[in-house]
Amino acid sequence: MEQLITEIQPRLTQHFAKLVENKKIAHAYLLAGPRGAGKNKLAHWIAQAIFCKQKQNGYPCLQCNDCQRIAQNNQPDVVTIVPEGNSIKVDQIRYLKSEFVKSGVESNRKLFIIQNAEKMTVSAANSLLKFLEEPSGDVTAFLLTENANQLLPTIVSRCQLVELTSLTTKQLREKLQANGVTVQKAHLLAHLTNSPKEALELDADVEFDQLLKNVWEWFNQILRNDWRAFVGVQTKLLPYVNDKEAEQRLLQAIILLTRDLLLLKYGKKDDVAFIMYSKELSEQNMKISESGAIRAVEAVLATKHQLTVNVSFQSVLEALTLNLFSCYQGR
């Protein structure tokens, strides 16, 4: 199932192969793109291309010792930094620098990859900045992020920005169906995530399946002005949400439901995510005003933003439930 980066990002791998071949690799790259776009894979693939001794036209062989060790994060001249807890701390960057002043363990070539680079603390970012300004030796840096806007502009200006786009929803859907996911589920999963891997994990997750059924029941109750929806937050939704990621995913599902309703208002059946419920959604849709449907989408988007602040998820969802009642019931 593992998809090759040359398939996910054929244009970019071709571009970097040419740079490797012509020895034109820059000192620092910022790889920016959504989850599932292949940022980490691309960085590792370029590292392989640089270190591979059997490369052809800049393409790594993927078989040799160097290629394999890089794939396993086990090549001492290729160092990856990941957040410790919620941030990348200045000590991690200091460690990186100390590693890099030593001459290459196996060559003079060195490369580092910083995942979730937006999570660098300000002091970590400043420490890295000095390093980027005076690179010692033959060093290449890859900073990976989902959102380049969250990095210090001084860092961004030191890097060449490479933007990765992920699979289109349609491509992902086809891929999921090819892996045995039902048409309806593939539609929904392709709207919930960009990552084929995550989508397949969710497809196999029984609890997530139940949560989807429950969130639909909750939403349908709101549409029918049934106040059991309010109690449902605690009994039907919260038991299935154990971490921040699950909270975000639940809200994403709710965003899709409100969005589906709006799409149906505009007659755009093909873009609907919850096609398994499109019949019921269409029926309820008739009773809802256009402005109410728009306000509902806005309300959920605003809620998603609130989650970054520290409030209990239960109170956030309860407030949202009331808010949706008022959007859809026109009060």
Ligand SMILES: [Zn+2]
């Ligand atoms: Zn190789």
